[in-house]
Amino acid sequence: MGTDIERPQHEGLEARIADAIAPTIESMGYELVRVQVSGKERPVVQIMADRADDAPFRVEDCEAISHAAGAVLDVEDPIKGEWTLEVSSPGIDRPLTRTKDWNRYAGHVATLELMIPQEGRKRFRGIVLGADAEAARLKLDEGGEAAFPRSNIRRAKLVLTDELIAATAALAGVPALDEAGTGPDEDTGTDTAVSPRAKGAKRGPGGKKPH
Template sequence: MSSERPQHEGLEARIVDAVAPTIEHMGYELVRVQVSGKERPVVQIMADRADGAPFRVEDCEAISHAVGAVLDVEDPIKGEWSLEVSSAGIDRPLTRTKDWVNYAGHLATMDLMVPQDGRKRFRGVILGADAETARMRLEDGQDIAVPRSNIRRAKLVLTDALIEATAAAAGLPDQQEDAEDPASEDPTPARRN
């Protein structure tokens, strides 16, 4: 399985190169790697299931064990460090072309490394992307195209429309319809195993 990997530099790029093949072989897609902290760095791995199924705690555990073993062997960080594995979440970072394409029509923010049109920070509706350029319609109605290599950080903004779209994609019932329809209420409390 070969998928587009997020763009990283330096230490984070070395970590991506080390862990991405393992993550992909396990049936996941790497969304982002971020290293934070100086004295005891934290390696944050964000992933999705390649099959589109909901990401669960068991997925985090599986990735954590596998990636921890790879990083112990590769040893990209000298000294003590810790590992955190999570899903991308609803207000996910936009790191891959597919993120920009799949969430077209949703609100996002974007921070640039080098100013464009005198600005480094943008907010607007995603229009799409290709491997080289991300497109967005700003809140003032202006359309912009930004070289992806100039994007420092981009992420979805949590909105009702995004929550509804995410729930629909996961096959969950519309919460608003359930709240308005008293017949849909089940007096039996939900149980989780």
């Protein structure tokens, strides 16, 4: 498993981390959606993943990926000193990083930001029309359609709408609203496993570094 899976594009440190962990989590039945590193004094490595079988992503999945990816990164040692590993699902307003994401969510609203301006601007919003390996397409809010080279997209994500919440709930086979009348969390859509780690240190009970 893994040779036919499209992996999102990353650069620099994030690319090294993605290349290191992707084969392992793919062998476990997951797909990498995004790796993001933030912070300087104690960097946070954020791993966003999906289940390959499209089943609901749960906290147990976060924990499984956290343990497996953490073990790989302890060996690869891409970051010196202390760092934190955070694993989550893409959530409802997910980033669009792969061709399958753009095509699966065609008909929903998304925003994107470019690295190099196109027609004098970097930010666009519209209805997703799909994508191939070369370009992603939107029906723009202001009218007309536009294609954007995938290599020039800095980031793109779905916009949280009632239609998207309903569609996501239908795919998962759950009600669109919980008992309190609120939808899933906008950022992750699920629980997140957070594991503080440090070079040469083992994880103690509850994911904390032993003293």
